[in-house]
Amino acid sequence: MNVASEGGGQPRSILLASDLDARSDRALDRAVQLAQAWGARLVVANVVEERAIEAHAIVVRDPPSWYRGTDPVHLAEKHLLEAASARGVQVKLRVERGDQVADRLLEVAREEGCDLVVTGVARQEWLGRMILGSTVDQLARRSPLPVLVVRNRAHAPYRRMVVASDWSPSSENAFRTATTLFPEAAISVLHGYDVPMAGLMDTGRDDMLAMARKDALAEGQAFVERCRPPGGASSVSLVVERGDPALLMRLYAEQFPVDLAVVASHGRSAVFDALLGSVARRLVEDSPVDTLIVRDPRAAARTG
Known part of the structure; x- marks a missing residue:
């Protein structure tokens, strides 16, 4: 959906594409502020890549006796719930598996009827230039929805x-x-x-x-x-x-x-x-x- 061309006004549903990194806090804060201002649903999505699951299994193939195991998908869900509850908002969480991260995020946006994608940058270089990262770059290239790339803290x-x-x-x-x-x-x-x-x-x-x-x-x-x-x-x-x-x-x-x-x-x-x-x-x-x-x-x- 294109917000302006559809004549639908402000978004009714927002997708926050989060990688659970500390840098994602700025994008989360802005997404929460927009959802509150617009009375919109907030869908927080994270895609766990298969190679990350495989790498985790390799690292812990010989764990200590007290280790009971963790599922990276469940771990991602836990982090997302903690981040959402700390800000006093109700959100829908979508933790997915897949290697084509941007494509999967856009599929979630379609499934959830989202009108806007909110995401963050990968990192900041010493000269101040923001690095988009491959997933954000692909979202910018492929998303039929407006994509809001958040760099700064949401003070207002x-x-x-x-x-x-x-x-x-x-x-x-x-x-x-x-x-x-x-x-x-x-x-x-x-x-x-x-x-x-x-x-x-x-x-x-x-x-x-x-x-x-x-x-x-x-x-x-x-x-x-x-x-x-x-x-x-x-x-x-x-x-x-x-x-x-x-x-x-x-x-x-x-x-x-x-x-x-x-x-x-x-x-x-x-x-x-x-x-x-x-x-x-x-x-x-x-x-x-x-x-x-x-x-x-x-x-x-x-x-x-």
Whole structure:
């Protein structure tokens, strides 16, 4: 289901994809906050890989006499129950077995009628860059549902979002989905553009750059009008700059009080397949804030 295109309003059911690591606490906190705000069901899912079960059996093949054995699936259930009860919410737990983790998580989302997938990042490098991890990367590539990648602690509801846009229908869909999910959040639209050959020009360079910016602003204003934001076009801040969109997004989120970035999984240059577009991937990887990835419904329809 696509929240905006189905006209169903805010999600009635949320899937939290958890690996039970300490990093998952941030995603759990945000999922709980959203479930409470929307009155939605929360389904917490963990997939135990078969190779993890086999590895556990190898490690404990000669256990001490007092060891009575554990089942990794039951252990995962125990951790999930403890995490949920500690936050005072009622959730449905789904602990599954399988090696195709992302595929199994998406199957659970379909079975449970979920409208949004919430997940976390794998780790943070010393320079501050978040590493998505293979499962999160696959969810971003394959999920027909919006995927919210949580990086930061959930201190409050999202107050300000920045939507990365290349003026494409995919970006329009992402804009509408985000404003349906978070209608109270202030909105900025950010566009990064290039001016080919500008660096090679001796004369007329300034005029060319000025014209390119004027054209980009006009396209941006038309884009915002088409998106019909909840507060009207005048309520949206339009940020149009020459430069790489991923870098601009990171700098903007660092400079201003942004707590959510919104990215369309496909743009103007996309072949509508199951792959996360290259620009979208860099936007997601470089974003210093929580990031909502929205799949173009035409891509989902084509891949079935």
